[in-house]
Amino acid sequence: MSLPSSVGIVAAKTAHFTEPLSLKSGDVLSQYHLVYETYGKLNADKSNAVMICHALSGNHHVAGKYDEADKNPGWWDNLIGPGKPLDTNKFFVIGLNNLGGCHGSSGPLSTNPATDKPWGASFPVVTVEDWVNSQARLADSLGIKQLAAIVGGSLGGMQALQWTIAYPERVRNALVIASAPNLTAQNIAFNEVARQAIITDPEFHGGDYYNHGVLPRRGLRIARMLGHITYLSDDAMGAKFGRKLRDGHVKYGFDVDFEMESYLRYQGDKFAGEFDANTYLRMTRALDYFDPAFDYQGDLSAALAKVKSDFLVVSFTSDWRFSPGRSREIVKALLDNELSVSYAEVTAAHGHDAFLMPDEHYHNIMRQYLAKIEV
Amino acid sequence: MSLPSSVGIVAAKTAHFTEPLSLKSGDVLSQYHLVYETYGKLNADKSNAVMICHALSGNHHVAGKYDEADKNPGWWDNLIGPGKPLDTNKFFVIGLNNLGGCHGSSGPLSTNPATDKPWGASFPVVTVEDWVNSQARLADSLGIKQLAAIVGGSLGGMQALQWTIAYPERVRNALVIASAPNLTAQNIAFNEVARQAIITDPEFHGGDYYNHGVLPRRGLRIARMLGHITYLSDDAMGAKFGRKLRDGHVKYGFDVDFEMESYLRYQGDKFAGEFDANTYLRMTRALDYFDPAFDYQGDLSAALAKVKSDFLVVSFTSDWRFSPGRSREIVKALLDNELSVSYAEVTAAHGHDAFLMPDEHYHNIMRQYLAKIEV
Numbered sequence: 001m002s003l004p005s006s007v008g009i010v011a012a013k014t015a016h017f018t019e020p021l022s023l024k025s026g027d028v029l030s031q032y033h034l035v036y037e038t039y040g041k042l043n044a045d046k047s048n049a050v051m052i053c054h055a056l057s058g059n060h061h062v063a064g065k066y067d068e069a070d071k072n073p074g075w076w077d078n079l080i081g082p083g084k085p086l087d088t089n090k091f092f093v094i095g096l097n098n099l100g101g102c103h104g105s106s107g108p109l110s111t112n113p114a115t116d117k118p119w120g121a122s123f124p125v126v127t128v129e130d131w132v133n134s135q136a137r138l139a140d141s142l143g144i145k146q147l148a149a150i151v152g153g154s155l156g157g158m159q160a161l162q163w164t165i166a167y168p169e170r171v172r173n174a175l176v177i178a179s180a181p182n183l184t185a186q187n188i189a190f191n192e193v194a195r196q197a198i199i200t201d202p203e204f205h206g207g208d209y210y211n212h213g214v215l216p217r218r219g220l221r222i223a224r225m226l227g228h229i230t231y232l233s234d235d236a237m238g239a240k241f242g243r244k245l246r247d248g249h250v251k252y253g254f255d256v257d258f259e260m261e262s263y264l265r266y267q268g269d270k271f272a273g274e275f276d277a278n279t280y281l282r283m284t285r286a287l288d289y290f291d292p293a294f295d296y297q298g299d300l301s302a303a304l305a306k307v308k309s310d311f312l313v314v315s316f317t318s319d320w321r322f323s324p325g326r327s328r329e330i331v332k333a334l335l336d337n338e339l340s341v342s343y344a345e346v347t348a349a350h351g352h353d354a355f356l357m358p359d360e361h362y363h364n365i366m367r368q369y370l371a372k373i374e375v
Numbered sequence: 376m377s378l379p380s381s382v383g384i385v386a387a388k389t390a391h392f393t394e395p396l397s398l399k400s401g402d403v404l405s406q407y408h409l410v411y412e413t414y415g416k417l418n419a420d421k422s423n424a425v426m427i428c429h430a431l432s433g434n435h436h437v438a439g440k441y442d443e444a445d446k447n448p449g450w451w452d453n454l455i456g457p458g459k460p461l462d463t464n465k466f467f468v469i470g471l472n473n474l475g476g477c478h479g480s481s482g483p484l485s486t487n488p489a490t491d492k493p494w495g496a497s498f499p500v501v502t503v504e505d506w507v508n509s510q511a512r513l514a515d516s517l518g519i520k521q522l523a524a525i526v527g528g529s530l531g532g533m534q535a536l537q538w539t540i541a542y543p544e545r546v547r548n549a550l551v552i553a554s555a556p557n558l559t560a561q562n563i564a565f566n567e568v569a570r571q572a573i574i575t576d577p578e579f580h581g582g583d584y585y586n587h588g589v590l591p592r593r594g595l596r597i598a599r600m601l602g603h604i605t606y607l608s609d610d611a612m613g614a615k616f617g618r619k620l621r622d623g624h625v626k627y628g629f630d631v632d633f634e635m636e637s638y639l640r641y642q643g644d645k646f647a648g649e650f651d652a653n654t655y656l657r658m659t660r661a662l663d664y665f666d667p668a669f670d671y672q673g674d675l676s677a678a679l680a681k682v683k684s685d686f687l688v689v690s691f692t693s694d695w696r697f698s699p700g701r702s703r704e705i706v707k708a709l710l711d712n713e714l715s716v717s718y719a720e721v722t723a724a725h726g727h728d729a730f731l732m733p734d735e736h737y738h739n740i741m742r743q744y745l746a747k748i749e750v
Contacts, residue, residue, distance in 0.1 A: 025627035125627040185612035185635045186604060192636045193600045195629055196643070200593045202577055218575045222597060225568045229561060234695075237560035243666065250664055252400035252500040254570055254656055258663065260560045261567045268571070281629055288633065289625055291618065320609075 004083035006073065007039040010064035012104060015141050021099075021134060024289075027124040031113060034138050035104030036060050036096035039080060040088035042142070048375035049144045050086065051135060052076065052095045053152030053159035056227070056283045057275060059103035062095030063088075078358040085367035090375060091148060099134050100126040100282040108207070108278030121207025125282055128155075128290040132162045136170065146170050148373050150309075153177040153355035154322060155283065158290045161330065165292055168308040173373055175366070177314045178355035180326035181300050181333070182291040187321065190230055191284040194223035198277045207278050220277045221268035228267050233318035233351030300329060301336035310340040312369040314362065316354035317347050342369060379458035381448065382414040385439035387479060390516050396474075396509060399664075402499040406488060409513050410479030411435050411471035414455060415463035417517070423750035424519045425461065426510060427451065427470045428527030428534035431602070431658045432650060434478035437470030438463075453733040460742035465750060466523060474509050475501040475657040483582070483653030496582025500657055503530075503665040507537045511545065521545050523748050525684075528552040528730035529697060530658065533665045536705065540667055543683040548748055550741070552689045553730035555701035556675050556708070557666040562696065565605055566659040569598035573652045582653050595652045596643035603642050608693035608726035675704060676711035685715040687744040689737065691729035692722050717744060 014035050021029045037060050042049060052062045054075075063080040065073050080086045080093055097105040100123060104110075108123040139147065150171050152160040157179025163171045183191070198204060201219030205212050232240075241260040250257045256265065296302040311334055315327035324345045334341045344365045348354040354362070389410050396404045412435050417424060427437045429450075438449040438456055455461045455468055472480040475498060479485075483498040514522065525546050527535040532554025538546045558566070573579060576594030580587050607615075616635040625632045631640065671677035686709055690702035699720045709716045719740045723729040729737070 027627075125629075182618060184609055185616040185618065185633075186607075186609040188618070188633050188635050189600075189604045189612065189639055192633075192639055193597060193604065196600065196640070197572060197597050199629060200596070202593075218577075221575070222568060222572050225564075225571065226601065229564045229568065232561075234559055234561040237564065241560040243557060243560065243563070252402075252660075254500075254574060254660065258560075258563050258567075260563050264564055264567055265571070285627075285629065 005081055006077065007064040007081045007088050009067060010037050010039065010061075010074070011066070012037050012060060014104065015138055017134075017137055017141075019137070021130070021137070023124050023130045024127040025125055029099070029106065029124065032099060032106035032134070034096050034099070034106070034134060036094055036138060037062065037064070037074075039063050039093040040091050042092040042144070043375060046144050047146070047148060048090060048092050049139070049142070049147050050091045050093045050149045050151060051139065051147055052080075052093060053131070053135070053150065053156035054095070054098065055152070055154035055156045056280075056287070057271070058156065059101060060095045060097040060105075061103070063093070075356065079363065079366065085363045086151070086370055091370070094138070094142070096135065096138055098126070098131045100279055100286075102276035102279040107276070108282070109210075109276050118210045120210055120278065123278065123282070125285050128158050128162050128286050129166065131159055131286070132166050135159070135163070136167055139170070146172060148375055149173040149175060149370070151175040151177075152179070154179060154352065155287050158287070162290070162292065164307045164309040164311075165304065168306050171309050173312070174309045175312045175314070175369065176327070176330060178316055178319055178322050178327075178352055179330070180322045181293060181329050183287055188288050190226060191288055194226055195281055195284055197222040197226075198281060204277065207281075209277070215272075216277045217272040220275065220280060221272040223280060224271035224275075225264045225268040228264060230321045231351055231353045233320060233349060235318060236349050236351050239349065300333035304333050304337050307334070307337060307339060311342065312365070313341060313343045314355070314365060315345050316350070316352070316362075317345060318349055319352045319354060321352040380456055381452065382439040382456045382463050384442060385412050385414065385436075385449070386441070387412050387435060389479065390513055392509075392512055392516075394512070396505070396512070398499050398505045399502045400500055404474070404481065404499065407474060407481035407509070409471050409474070409481070409509060411469055411513060412437065412439070412449075414438050414468040415466050417467040417519070418750060421519050422521070422523060423465060423467050424514070424517070424522050425466045425468045425524045425526060426514065426522055427455075427468060428506070428510070428525065428531035429470070429473065430527070430529040430531045431655075431662070432646070433531065434476060435470045435472040435480075436478070438468070450731065454738065454741065460738045461526070461745055466745070469513070469517070471510065471513055473501070473506045475654055475661075477651035477654040482651070483657070484585075484651050493585045495585055495653065498653065498657070500660050502661050503533050503537050504541065506661070507534055507541050510534070510538070511542055514545070521547060523750055524548040524550055524745070526550040526552070527554070529554055529727065530662050533662070537665070537667065539682045539684040539686075540679065543681050546684050548687070549684045550687045550689070550744065551702070551705060553691055553694055553697050553702075553727055554705070555697045556668060556704050558662055563663050565601060566663055569601055570656055570659055572597040572601075573656060579652065582656075584652070590647075591652045592647040595650065595655060596647040598655060599646035599650075600639045600643040603639055605696045606726055606728045608695060608724060610693060611724050611726050614724065675708035679708050679712050682709070682712060682714060686717065687740070688716060688718045689730070689740060690720050691725070691727070691737075692720060693724055694727045694729060696727040
C-alpha cells in the first residue's frame with residue numbers, strides 16, 4: 001500500500017443547465033450553471049460516486065492543487081485523495097460550488113442572462129432544498145443515478161441530510177458531520193448580526209454595489225470576524241491566544257493589543273478581499289431556513305420517515321455552534337425510523353472547525369465507514 | 376416589617392474634583408466630575424456606606440425613579456430599597472457613573488475644560504484601577520473612610536475586586552457577582568468585533584463624530600446586537616425565541632423572519648440612540664485590560680495577598696460570558712489567602728443577565744450576606 005497522497009493537479013469544469021429550476025421561494029431560475037471538480041474515476045456501473053457539499057464559505061475546490069506551485073490545496077484535501085480516508089482509488093468524488101455562490105456557479109456575482117448584468121440583489125434567496133435539487137441535476141448530467149455517499153460538514157451536513165429526504169433512492173450513505181437538524185435561536189442571532197453588519201454598510205447599496213464600483217468590505221469583515229469566534233471553542237482560543245499581548249504591553253488605545261485581535265483582523269481583512277457579500281447573506285439565510293421538521297410540527301422523526309440511506313453522524317465535543325446534542329437529535333430521529341446509523345462524538349479541542357482538521361481519531365472513523373461501502 | 380418598596384423619587388448629584396488624577400495609561404485628568412446618586416441615610420459614624428459599581432452600559436441611576444410618572448426605575452431597583460436585599464433602611468447606598476461614561480460624568484461626551492469642546496477621541500482610555508481611584512475620592516468627598524461593602528456585577532465585580540486590592544483598609548465586604556479575574560480570549564474577541572464595528576463605521580471619524588454632526592449608529596447598533604447574544608444563554612434564547620417566525624412563514628429575503636431577529640434589531644436600535652460610541656469603546660477596553668494577576672506572572676493568589684475584605688462571590692450556571700469557573704478562580708485565590716469567602720453558584724437560565732434579574736434564590740443569598748454586615 002502506497003502512502004496517502006494528493007489527487008494532484010485538478011481543474012474546475014462547468015455544467016450548464018437549461019431546464020428551469022423551481023426554487024422553494026417560488027422563484028424560478030430559467031437557466032444556470034454549476035462549477036465543479038472531480039477526483040478519481042467513475043467506475044463502469046457508476047456506483048462509486050461521492051458528492052461533497054460545502055459549508056458557508058466553501059466551494060468546489062475540495063482537493064488537489066491548480067498547479068505545482070499552488071500553496072493552497074482544496075479545503076478538504078486532508079480527507080480526500082489516494083489512500084486517504086475518502087480514497088480516490090476507490091471513489092469518484094465530486095465537489096461543486098452551490099447556487100448563489102461566488103466561486104463560479106450562478107450567483108449574485110454572475111451575469112443574469114436576462115439583463116447581461118450581474119444578478120446582484122436580484123439573485124434569488126436559495127435554500128438547502130434548492131441546492132440539493134441542483135446537485136441531483138449535476139449527478140444526472142454525469143450519468144450518476146445513485147450516489148455511493150453524500151458527505152458534508154456544518155451547512156454541508158444539512159445538504160447531506162436533505163439528499164436522504166428528497167432523494168431516498170439516489171443515495172446509499174450519508175455522512176453528516178458537525179451539523180444540526182436546524183439552527184438554534186443563538187445560531188440565527190449570530191447570522192443576523194453578520195447580515196446586519198453587511199446590509200448597513202453604506203457601500204452595500206441594497207446589494208447592488210457592483211454597479212457603484214464599491215464593495216461592502218467593512219460589513220463583510222465584521223461578519224467574518226464574528227464567524228471566527230463561533231468556529232473556535234473558548235478553550236481552543238485560550239490555548240492558541242489566551243491573553244497574549246502582541247508587544248508585551250498594552251497601549252491604552254484601540255489598535256491591536258492582544259494577539260487575539262490581530263488574528264481576527266487578519267481573518268476579517270482576508271475574507272473581505274475574497275468573498276462576495278451577497279453570497280454571504282444567502283449562505284446564512286440557507287442555514288437559518290433549513291428545518292426539515294417544520295412541515296411536521298417539529299417532529300424530525302416524521303420528517304425522516306421516507307429516508308433509506310445508511311448514516312455516519314459525527315460531532316465534536318467542543319463544537320458550541322453545532323453541539324453534539326444537535327447531532328444526537330438527528331441520530332435519534334434516524335433510529336426512530338429503524339435506519340442504520342453509526343454515531344461518533346469525537347473529543348476535539350478545535351470547536352466547530354474540528355470537522356476540517358486532520359484529527360486521527362476522526363479520520364479513522366471516516367476511513368472505516370467509507371471502507372465498508374461497496375462499489 | 377413593611378413590604379419591600381422603592382427608594383422613591385431620586386435626583387442625581389455631581390461631585391467636582393480639582394486634584395489631578397493620574398491614570399494607569401500615564402495620562403492625567405487635571406480636573407473631572409462624577410455624577411452620582413445616594414439612597415438611604417449615612418449614619419453618624421459613616422459606617423453604613425455601600426457603593427455600587429456599574430457594568431458596561433450601566434450608570435449612576437441604580438434605584439428609584441426621577442418622578443412619579445417615570446416608568447424606568449434604576450437598573451438594580453429590584454435589589455435595592457427599603458426592605459429589599461440591599462436594604463436602604465440599613466445602608467447608605469451610592470451609585471455613580473464611571474469616568475469615561477456618557478451619563479454625566481467626565482467622558483468623551485463632556486466638555487474638555489482645556490478646549491471648551493467635547494473631549495471626543497482625546498478622552499483618555501481609563502481602566503478599572505482608575506475608576507476605583509476616582510470612586511475612592513468620591514467616598515472621600517462624602518466623608519466616608521471605609522465602605523461597609525463594595526458591590527458590582529460583571530465589569531462592576533471587577534471594580535469591587537480591585538477596591539479590595541487597592542484599598543484593603545477601606546472596604547469591609549466585597550460582593551463580586553457574575554464576574555471574572557480577567558477576560559478570556561473569547562471575551563476579548565467579542566469586544567474587538569464590537570469595537571471594530573464602531574471604529575470602521577464611516578461616521579465614527581476617528582472618534583470625533585461630534586464635530587461632524589453625525590453618530591456612528593450603525594457600528595454601535597451591531598456592537599449592541601452582538602452584546603445581547605452574549606448576555607443571554609443559548610437555552611434562554613431558545614426558550615424565549617426559539618425558531619419562532621414573526622409572520623408564521625419565511626419571506627425569502629433579509630428582512631425580519633424570526634422573532635430573534637426582531638428582538639436584536641430593537642435592542643440595537645434602542646441602544647444606538649441612547650449610548651455614546653466612544654464610551655462603549657472605553658468600557659470594553661477597561662474589561663480587556665483588567666488583569667490583577669498580570670504583574671504577578673499570572674498568580675492571582677499573589678495579586679490578592681494584601682486583600683483584607685470579606686467576600687461574597689456569586690456566579691450563574693448558564694453564564695457563558697463569565698462562567699462559574701471564572702468565579703471559582705477568584706474564590707480559590709481568596710481562600711489561598713485565608714480570607715473569609717462565601718460562594719454561591721446559582722442555577723439560573725438567563726445567562727450573564729441573571730445578575731440583574733430578581734431571582735429569589737439569588738436575592739436571598741444577597742439578603743442574608745448583607746444582613747450579617749454590622750453597621
